[in-house]
Amino acid sequence: MTTPFRFTLAATDGRARTGTITTPRGEIRTPAFMPVGTAATVKAMLPDSVRATGADILLGNTYHLMLRPTAERIARLGGLHRFMNWDRPILTDSGGFQVMSLAGLRKLTEEGVRFSSHVDGSKHMLTPERSMEIQRLLGSDIVMCFDECPALPADEATVAKSMRLSMRWAERSKAAFGDRPGHALFGIQQGGVTPELRAESAEALQRIGFDGYAVGGLAVGEGQEAMFGVLDYSPDMLPADKPRYLMGVGKPDDIVGAVERGIDMMDCVLPSRSGRTGQAWTRRGQVNIKNARHQDDPRPLDEGCTCPACRSYSRAYLHHVFKAGEIISSMLMTWHNLHYYQELMAGLRGAIAAGRLSAFVAEFHAMRAEGDIEPL
Numbered sequence: 001m002t003t004p005f006r007f008t009l010a011a012t013d014g015r016a017r018t019g020t021i022t023t024p025r026g027e028i029r030t031p032a033f034m035p036v037g038t039a040a041t042v043k044a045m046l047p048d049s050v051r052a053t054g055a056d057i058l059l060g061n062t063y064h065l066m067l068r069p070t071a072e073r074i075a076r077l078g079g080l081h082r083f084m085n086w087d088r089p090i091l092t093d094s095g096g097f098q099v100m101s102l103a104g105l106r107k108l109t110e111e112g113v114r115f116s117s118h119v120d121g122s123k124h125m126l127t128p129e130r131s132m133e134i135q136r137l138l139g140s141d142i143v144m145c146f147d148e149c150p151a152l153p154a155d156e157a158t159v160a161k162s163m164r165l166s167m168r169w170a171e172r173s174k175a176a177f178g179d180r181p182g183h184a185l186f187g188i189q190q191g192g193v194t195p196e197l198r199a200e201s202a203e204a205l206q207r208i209g210f211d212g213y214a215v216g217g218l219a220v221g222e223g224q225e226a227m228f229g230v231l232d233y234s235p236d237m238l239p240a241d242k243p244r245y246l247m248g249v250g251k252p253d254d255i256v257g258a259v260e261r262g263i264d265m266m267d268c269v270l271p272s273r274s275g276r277t278g279q280a281w282t283r284r285g286q287v288n289i290k291n292a293r294h295q296d297d298p299r300p301l302d303e304g305c306t307c308p309a310c311r312s313y314s315r316a317y318l319h320h321v322f323k324a325g326e327i328i329s330s331m332l333m334t335w336h337n338l339h340y341y342q343e344l345m346a347g348l349r350g351a352i353a354a355g356r357l358s359a360f361v362a363e364f365h366a367m368r369a370e371g372d373i374e375p376l
Ligand SMILES: [Zn+2]
Pocket: 301, 302, 305, 306, 307, 308, 309, 310, 311, 336, 337, 339
């Protein structure tokens, strides 16, 4: 018998929650941060290394994979888990967001989105039905509804029209997803920064019924204050007994603020992408390893960190390999950043379970306010 998809809440502290999502491919401890494996790889990392940082689940991008190497090819090769050598849970997005942000020559209709590939200009059509088919071919454990997300700021009429289209697409996504034991389909709440529209969207999704719910349409340039403004009320509109996922977030302080407001899952390219550009995230804020102050510094990036970059290498070395354009620079910086993010999530989970989240958050902000260690 297939293990059912299940969410178990273990403890709450204020609005924050900690628990476990059970899937046939393993458990996901929440709040969870999902590293992004856009093109069937978390760039510069081996899957075992990603797992060693503490990640329980990865995110894959439907838009990128449908264009290259194509979902059909991945299915023929045994599915995405086998293809990329990651046997734990994978969540795939629907492709909707990236079609709107990356593809050329888009045409949006009630049916779906027709677009040309940013890779080779070839013509494609994404609909709720096609998105469900692609995510099934990939073998995704958590499938996202196909939706449309207008860039903010947008006027309320535009946001309302787009949200209602997404709700019709959510219904079509559910019908096309069908009955797949052990796999989950998440609905996506839209409605911009308008509470009435967020409520209308939450009700529409619950009428359809999903295994989890995402707060969508945020982290699209509205700023942290506006995002927290929406998170002050929108997660509470969604069922308490299902996971709540905030898509595309974010910086460490965004993550902490979202967890405080009742979010269970997040994903972002930031730790891996910024690692490749020489930016490290530490308990004491951001460190730019490109800076000349590090070139004679024998100390680790963060002496309290147990990742391979901090355990075995100096700031001087990390500075040198970045400047020299060496591949190990991306590897070590990405490993450190993913390790830091997962350590932050583990800290949040422990604090919520112990009922001391506010003390943990105060300490988090105090450490960051201190800033990086003094130069030598
Ligand atoms: Zn480290």
